[in-house]
Amino acid sequence: MSQRPALTARQAGLLSCHICGQLARPPATGGHALRCPRCNAPLHLRKPASLATTWALVLAAAILFVPANLLPMMTTASLLGTQHDTIMSGVVFLWQSGSWPLAAVVFFASVMVPLLKIIALVYLAASAQRRSRRQPLQRTRLYRLVEFVGRWSMLDIYVITILVALVQFQGLATIQAGPAAVAFGAVVVLTMFAAMSFDPRLIWDPLADAPHPEHPHD
Amino acid sequence: MLAPDAHPLLPADLIACHECDLLQREPALAPGETARCSRCGALLARNPPDSIDRSLALACTAAVLYLIANLYPLVGLEMQGRRVEVTLAGALHILWHDGMGPVAMLVGVTALLFPVLELLMILAVLVPLRLGRASPRLAPFFRLVRSVQPWGMVEVFLLGMLVSLVKLSHLATVILGTAFWAMAALIVVLTLAGRAFDPRLLWQAPTQTSAEAP
Numbered sequence: 121m122s123q124r125p126a127l128t129a130r131q132a133g134l135l136s137c138h139i140c141g142q143l144a145r146p147p148a149t150g151g152h153a154l155r156c157p158r159c160n161a162p163l164h165l166r167k168p169a170s171l172a173t174t175w176a177l178v179l180a181a182a183i184l185f186v187p188a189n190l191l192p193m194m195t196t197a198s199l200l201g202t203q204h205d206t207i208m209s210g211v212v213f214l215w216q217s218g219s220w221p222l223a224a225v226v227f228f229a230s231v232m233v234p235l236l237k238i239i240a241l242v243y244l245a246a247s248a249q250r251r252s253r254r255q256p257l258q259r260t261r262l263y264r265l266v267e268f269v270g271r272w273s274m275l276d277i278y279v280i281t282i283l284v285a286l287v288q289f290q291g292l293a294t295i296q297a298g299p300a301a302v303a304f305g306a307v308v309v310l311t312m313f314a315a316m317s318f319d320p321r322l323i324w325d326p327l328a329d330a331p332h333p334e335h336p337h338d
Numbered sequence: 339m340l341a342p343d344a345h346p347l348l349p350a351d352l353i354a355c356h357e358c359d360l361l362q363r364e365p366a367l368a369p370g371e372t373a374r375c376s377r378c379g380a381l382l383a384r385n386p387p388d389s390i391d392r393s394l395a396l397a398c399t400a401a402v403l404y405l406i407a408n409l410y411p412l413v414g415l416e417m418q419g420r421r422v423e424v425t426l427a428g429a430l431h432i433l434w435h436d437g438m439g440p441v442a443m444l445v446g447v448t449a450l451l452f453p454v455l456e457l458l459m460i461l462a463v464l465v466p467l468r469l470g471r472a473s474p475r476l477a478p479f480f481r482l483v484r485s486v487q488p489w490g491m492v493e494v495f496l497l498g499m500l501v502s503l504v505k506l507s508h509l510a511t512v513i514l515g516t517a518f519w520a521m522a523a524l525i526v527v528l529t530l531a532g533r534a535f536d537p538r539l540l541w542q543a544p545t546q547t548s549a550e551a552p
Contacts, residue, residue, distance in 0.1 A: 126360050126361075126377060127360070127361050128354070128358075128359040128360055128361060129354035129359050129360075129361050130359055132361060134354065134361075136353070136354035136356065136359070138356060139477070139480065139481050139484060140477070140537070140540070140541050141353055141354070141356070142541070143352060143353070143354060158477075158541055159477035159480070159481070159540075159541070160477055160478070161477070161481055213505075214504075214505065217508065219504050222501055222504050225497070225501070226501060256358070256378070257377075257378060257379075260357060260358065260378045260379075260380075261379075263357075267488075271488065271491050271494055272494055272497075274448060274491050274494045274495075274498075275494055275497055275498050275501065276498075277441060277444060277445060277498070278445065278449070278494060278495045278497075278498025278499065278502075279498045279501045279502045279505070280441070280502075281429050281430070281433055281441070281442075281445050281498070282412075282413060282424070282429060282498060282499050282502035282503075283502045283505065283506070284429070284432060284433055284436060284438075285424040285428060285429035285432045285433065286413065286414075286415045286422055286424060286502070286506065287415070287506065288422060288432065289417055289418075289420060289422070292417065292418065292420075293417075293509070296436055297433065297436060297438045297441060301438060301441045302438070302440050302441055305440065305441055305444045306440075309444065312488065312489075316488070320357045320358065320378075321356075321357065321358060321359040323358070324358040324359060324360075324377075324378070325359070328359075
């Protein structure tokens with residue numbers, strides 16, 4: 121190896137503040153509840169219990185993803201009768217009524233993004249747990265993508281809010297939100313928390329350690 | 339409480355990447371330049387020109403737009419001579435009484451409460467900075483800004499309004515209200531304000547004011 125190995129803050133025995141970036145050396149005596157000397161934010165070497173928290177939240181999101189897609193998202197009562205719509209039937213309706221760009225947007229934001237987000241987080245957490253050394257840059261980019269697109273899944277919740285509020289023509293047509301709205305909102309919130317609890321530095325940590333794949337996780 | 343060593347022996351420009359933990363020197367940045375991690379490409383620092391003045395001006399604009407966006411009707415619908423208009427608060431009220439309390443709370447927090455909280459926190463940091471009174475007491479506000487930021491989703495809400503209006507457009511005449519346009523402008527201004535603010539000023543500020551002292 122001709123290249124000088126990259127030194128991380130952890131190897132140098134330093135903690136970096138996640139708010140202001142200040143580097144600090146923890147006292148030799150050890151201790152809990154360390155605070156940043158500059159901005160007083162709590163200091164951690166890595167986000168505490170990062171992988172366990174991510175796993176728990178992703179699992180909960182994956183379970184709720186099922187009712188979110190199977191239960192009705194909204195109920196339309198009109199002169200023509202009562203109609204229950206799931207997320208997918210809403211997409212199909214948009215597609216058939218000719219607004220296919222919008223159908224694509226809703227399908228992407230409401231079905232693909234939550235699903236791919238759950239899969240991506242499982243992959244990130246699993247590979248970090250196995251202390252994989254493969255493709256750290258690609259995995260970091262995947263993490264950034266997950267963090268960036270996650271918020272757009274809230275789209276359907278907002279659509280429902282406006283539809284319910286506007287279509288209140290008693291006797292002509294009313295729209296009510298269905299139980300899937302609660303489940304879907306929970307999926308979005310849980311996956312966002314899951315992405316926040318994952319610490320991307322765990323992707324890079326195995327590269328800094330000696331090449332022992334069986335190295336226990338700390 | 340144990341206070342860790344601030345470590346005076348470390349070079350002042352040494353930083354650790356917050357995404358891959360690599361230690362590196364922070365380059366001196368000319369106005370408008372950005373620094374990225376040499377290993378993972380994460381954004382390390384930016385040096386926006388006239389940071390405080392510009393972000394303060396934009397934050398004040400955003401505050402005015404926020405008021406308009408919440409006081410006036412967002413969207414309306416006209417159907418067989420009947421006209422319905424809703425404000426954001428009105429929509430939440432209807433949703434709440436529809437038995438959708440959790441959903442109403444989620445929408446209220448992400449589209450109404452957190453955007454204004456973020457705005458107030460930004461102002462609480464910027465105004466003392468502009469007056470040359472930076473102090474470590476500002477840090478908690480900045481921490482709140484950072485934790486609230488991902489949950490303000492005005493831009494997603496705007497897209498949601500557009501989708502629902504397209505869904506309704508063949509049933510009734512849709513009306514875009516004053517608040518709709520205010521919200522569209524708010525998104526642009528908030529984004530610009532976020533880009534104009536340089537958080538490093540919070541930690542460097544005390545030395546700045548000495549140049550202006552008489």
